[in-house]
Amino acid sequence: MISNSGKRIKTLELWAAKIRRNVVDICMQRGGYAGQGVALADVGACIFFDEMRSDGDGWYHDRFINSNGHDTIINFAAMVEMGIYSMEALRTMGADGSTIDQSPIEGARGFEITSGSLGTGVSQAAGIALGERMKGSDKRIICLLSDGELHEGSVWEAFMFAAHYRLSNFVVIIDNNDLGATGKTSDVMAVEPVRKKMEAFGFKARQINGNSIPEILESFEEARSTKDQPYAMIADTKIFTGIKVYQDAIPFAHFVGANGRWATGFLKWEPGWNEIIGTIERLENELAALDSSVSPISCFQEKIPIEDSESKTFGDYIFESTGFDNQSTILSG
Amino acid sequence: MISNSGKRIKTLELWAAKIRRNVVDICMQRGGYAGQGVALADVGACIFFDEMRSDGDGWYHDRFINSNGHDTIINFAAMVEMGIYSMEALRTMGADGSTIDQSPIEGARGFEITSGSLGTGVSQAAGIALGERMKGSDKRIICLLSDGELHEGSVWEAFMFAAHYRLSNFVVIIDNNDLGATGKTSDVMAVEPVRKKMEAFGFKARQINGNSIPEILESFEEARSTKDQPYAMIADTKIFTGIKVYQDAIPFAHFVGANGRWATGFLKWEPGWNEIIGTIERLENELAALDSSVSPISCFQEKIPIEDSESKTFGDYIFESTGFDNQSTILSG
């Protein structure tokens, strides 16, 4: 792992900027969860390009479960940089016949669970964490969930379980963006004080600025050194952080529609696009000025070739091998 | 309400002893949740014979929802003293054809919800609390639940909701008996620290000895004076508290079977029966020695005549009036 230097942080800022760019690129096509994706870019960069260890074979040793389906736009945006998906493919997200789901189904490239029915990912991630420990593996399991998912009782079942089993290989990151589908979480159904809740549920917890890469890295470090307890990183974010013109334009938007339509107005995509391109250029220049002998990301130094940028669609990759053809008239039900 | 005198407490101790006796009587017939019922007698006595206000018409102004189905044995045992059920009827509990369910179905006399599918009562109680407030009523809603029900995520949804809506007319009592169906709650799935959890979820909370009537009364008083928040009384209990010979005999038993069979042995009913009868006699004597000019229980001074000790059975009282006969061949589905 790269030392906690200015270079490490600057590198992650660059990855985050690229994630933001890719998120905007995807959403410009036919709408998407732009505000969340942009705001989660720093967390995403730290997960994909710093915290998770390589398996030496083009993927990770550690496991990342993004419980909130639509927040997986950051997974897609990061995987573009890793060469797992092409931007071309991702630009079809939401189009009829596209193989790219806004909330991916288990088995889609880079995704381990079917997301989209919110609140169901945390239990699965906790189960993976327990399973890995039972196998004697040192894999760490990171689960990102949204503040809206805290409304779902099942996540509290999972938290209680993780604490009871002392899953110290388990980190949950809560995207505390005070945003639900229909308004501010604090209005819709308040979840604060989240840190107190997590602590009472047996987690070591820290509430951080989810857009401060140093704070995220520090929190991950604390997570790794936490014994006998699962860990909760409560990442306070605000939608569109990192692209100022969008943030100024949109105080609240769950989904930004095609052509920039959102709940109460229209967003012009271009200014934000230009802003993030500018940010990337600036960061690249700043990085070049630093000592560049250290490869920026140990895990993904070189892009992995895109073998099959079209991930299979549901129904194709599900149950190819059951032996039963459920469509036939002979075996069905 | 009777002042917080020695007499008040002694009276409630007597009611509690009678609840214990009735619980044992029921369970002696063909088994039952004796340990929980005996231990909850003090809480039950305070709810039924002190805290809840009369509606002046043989029932209560306030509303009590017992979320845990089998813990309703205390409701039955209390209602015998109020003349709502006869012991004769209750002794059929669990018998084929009995109209007395171990976990009552909505509409059974004295019960407002269908219990038994654990964790579903708290949301309903919270809904009632909100509804009563919307109507401008000053009714208070008390909901008793078990520590096992804290495993169910849905109760945390309900807690979050109650706090968000600032339901100060809502009191939950958690029977914190460290007992689940298969072992100690702390082994099966630990729930502590319960008080911290409830506070983090927005409740004013107090952890008390659930077998101390003064502590229960004090806690209810605190609940009534709590503004803008729901209230949680965390009642630490231990099964069979109040009947020493049983408690010495059984450290753990979810259900005591017919003939006193429990998980790892047999219980002799008689010694405990004799003990509780002795307790009742002692308390009656002690009460008689006190000034008896104050009627012990304002709400139920005289027993209400048992009109129909057989409550209707499910299916009878459900949907008599839908207009559709679902059994007919004409209208069904």
Added chain:
Amino acid sequence: MLLELQHRKMVPAAFDDISFDLCNRRKNVIMMSADLAHYCDLYKVTKDLPNQYVEVGMAEQNQVGVAAGLAKAGFIPVTSTFGSYASRRCFDQMLICMGTSKNTGICLAFTPGISSPAPIHHQGTEDLGMLRAIPHATVIDPMDVTDFDQALDIACDTPGLVYMRGHRGTTPKWLDPASFKFELGKTYPLRTGRYIGVISCGHASQWAVEASDILTDQGVDHSLLHVPTIKPVNEQEIIDYCFAHDEIVTIENHQISTGLGGLVCEITSKVGRAPRITRIGVPDSWAPGGSIGHIRKHFTLDPDGLAKRIAGVKA
């Protein structure tokens, strides 16, 4: 009953008006949502009738439980969320808290079946079967604004659990409010004919009408029966209808097992020697995401494809 083609229209955000009107007429109705109010077209009630609106956040189990509690405090609660969550996420609560109660409790399931653009997790294609297995429950799948509106009003006077699929977004108004009167359990012939009898409910009744327009042009002898109430249903009407045709086709926005098709098979099998029944819907597989047009096409549920399949049973 069906409006003439030129009078059929599309109504935007119909439920916004339906719910607002309902709440104005019945002051004991409480509209609820699990953080999807705007996505189910609930705006006016939330803004202008805040005393008749209860938001619970994304907690579907609690929504149903709180609703049952509100019912026990004298209100008529109407929960709302997407069909996938309305059915799968809180089924025990529906059965226990509402299904065993005499109090009216209404659960609305929006974007039902395959009518959500997001696959699997947002699509609920098992709900009609789940719900009709609950004793005494009422299950309604309206086809358009007209019967949705009327059925919701009647639901408010129906004891116990009422599960109803909703319509969101721009929704057809194809049934004539002047001549269509919703009654629980009643079935509605929309077109008459003799050879192929087409039975449908919900969105699929729209699809059936579209296909029927084509079949009528082609002179294919068929009739249409709209069955908005899945439970309780007038069995004799279904039996009479089925035995009056040579072939029966059922169409539903649902898996072809356990739902409307299953219901019709169960009812006719009671008599025996019934005509063949071809069940059309989601054929035991996951639906894709995308526009409803795309998804329908995927399953050959588009007007042309459907017309061909219906005509094809005559072979």
Added chain:
Amino acid sequence: MLLELQHRKMVPAAFDDISFDLCNRRKNVIMMSADLAHYCDLYKVTKDLPNQYVEVGMAEQNQVGVAAGLAKAGFIPVTSTFGSYASRRCFDQMLICMGTSKNTGICLAFTPGISSPAPIHHQGTEDLGMLRAIPHATVIDPMDVTDFDQALDIACDTPGLVYMRGHRGTTPKWLDPASFKFELGKTYPLRTGRYIGVISCGHASQWAVEASDILTDQGVDHSLLHVPTIKPVNEQEIIDYCFAHDEIVTIENHQISTGLGGLVCEITSKVGRAPRITRIGVPDSWAPGGSIGHIRKHFTLDPDGLAKRIAGVKA
């Protein structure tokens, strides 16, 4: 296939041995419970194989989610709880976390249908219909220790969600392990005859055998078909069986809608002009509590009552 009367026996706490044996043979199997291990006869695994046992407390949703996670870590999880909670309390999790996965995830539903002594809240009489509507799911309702044991083993090699009803307590061993070989989808003729064809699954196959013993004595011409796999089922076998009889009776420990009876009606209706089908089970009503004998009697599912009803279809 059926053991002779004198060899039929009752096996106490069969699942304790079945689970212990399974875990010893397959070290990647994890038995799970939601605070009901002992009430589902899980003792030995919990005590002697703690590394193959995961307790989650009374949290059925989390049980299924954690199970799906264990599967993603390479294990074969087997969840257990009562049928009412196994189906109604965590249906979305089953469908989403297990139903869309290629990993094997097995959910066991004990005291299924009306076989719980506590009414409504502890009885799950809708599960077979719910589960068979999930694309690609496997749904099994074994009749005794023999097919339960064999089916569970095969479930461990079946990808995706496998929902199976369990047997707890003292359970019959009526199928001969020497001649009975469980195969997914296969149907098993237990008695041959021509006039009345009786199709059953699960506990109801025991009931059917009991009634059949009486009918055989009475010389009533009938046959028995045991259908342990509700999904996927060999439809041709069902069709051949039904059309070879004059009357069909289905018996199930389930609501008479959406389950086995519904399945048989759907399959035969595909062909058309099938014999009458009389569906026996829980007739769209709540069951009482009490002993299973009492509950069966309530619904005329006791041996004598059932025999009369079966014979009665000949009228």
